[in-house]
Amino acid sequence: MTSSKPKILVTRRLPESIEARMGTLFETDVNEADVALTGDDIVAGLQGKDVLVSSITDRIDAGLIARLPRSVRLIAQFGNGIDNIDVEAAWAAGLTVTNTPSVLTEDTADMAMVLMLALPRRLVEGTQMLVRDGEWAGWSPTSMLGRRLRGKALGIVGMGRIGTAVAQRAKAFGLNIHYFSRNRRPPGVEEPLEATYWPDLDAMIEAVDIVSLHTPHTRETYHILSAERLGRMKQGSFVVNVSRPELIDENALVAEIERGHLSGAALDVFENRSGINARLLALAEANKVVLTAHMASATLEARIEMGETVIVNIRTFMDGHQPPHRVLPDGRHGLGRNTLA
Template sequence: MPKPKVYVTRELPERGLKIIKKYFDTEVWTEYAPPPKKLIIEKAKNVDALASLLSDKIDAEVFDAAPRLKIVAQMAVGFDNIDVQEATKRGIYVTNTPEVLTDTTADFAWTLLMAVARRVVEADKYVRTGQWKVGWHPSMMSGRDIHHATIGIVGAGRIGYAVAKRAKGFDMKVLFYDVIPRPEMEKELRAKRVDLDTLFKESDFVSIHVP
């Protein structure tokens, strides 16, 4: 029995592709930039599945060309690029990958916050451009402390919560703003829900996690 066919719109990590290839007759777009929509439409004509990314517009035009299509599997949390309503009308499944990047995104938010606080990028440029000529001075690129400071988090969903959780490791005071109550954040992390004006007035650092 022949395997179902899938078109993968980007070269995914080998571990994932290996699993896909085990169960599907697989064709992969191997260039770094996303495939043109015309190509996706052409490839969709003869496949049972599409594995897509956020940069791929998957809409009625694609579905019209894909009589065999049964599923669009998106490697992303978001799926604004897919016309889900149109897919539902045609009985085509749409899947995404929620929560897989929650901790990764929170880690990166902290990377940026710490780089700004300690002037890492600025200091790197200072050295690489030959401006560091006088040794060390107490006020040179000292930045500011993160520990025991106040962080304000706008948007206390999964990622906002993960950022707040990391803040506790620095003994920070955590303020947050969200349109809905987050009692688990207040109870588990001792974070305080405040209005936006208060958050901006009292925070040393602000991390925004809203669409």
């Protein structure tokens, strides 16, 4: 007897509770190896399936979308970012795409704040001094001097949910909040934060001590911190990025740190398709850069909430309704992807 349950392919392992719930609700095929699948693997795995539960490690471009079995009707992304999916090609092929927004706000904002503290206060370097060297000469008035956060100017690029959550945390640490965004926030948001809105990104980055990026990767935001803009930043300032690597011209960032114009960067995301930039790694070894392994959303709570959101999207769609977190191409019914929030 044929199962009436929706048939889904899950490309990466998910928390046990989510896999168990999916197994109850759907006919579920999980990639047990938990390594990125090739396009051929995805096409083969989707034979007779209704739904692809993808993640950011899956490259779902126009070529792959054209090869998907006709049974597939939904791409339910396990993640907020969807720049690994050609949404326009999916739309043209009649596929619905969903994501999991909103659930990552607090965890991502926490990580941004951690990095904002770690870099100027030399936290990683201080740990390595003890653990790697195994010796410590003891406290000294001039040892491990960092930089104070209170009173510094933080420039937030993209004042959406996450950018606002970062601003709230940063305000508690005594930072002065500045932001550039597609839309100015209402007084109810600005006033408690004492936030200054800048309609000109170039002007803002020239005025602040730390630039923190909180915008998706789109055509508009690709290399939003370009070589030219990085060169305009204040002498000795810092860059923090917990969003997408494509937002920064990485080679230009490295060059500005190497020449001493920027004091450093804290990056949870960085170019890694062909291995991490050797010059970036050298700067990390020299404690000019803090690198973390794409951990901003890596809490058990966040992953479970993401999985529950995927389940809601699948069930709503398979019941014949529009899923709550549908993603449309830019300009479609005014509900395209946010760029600068």
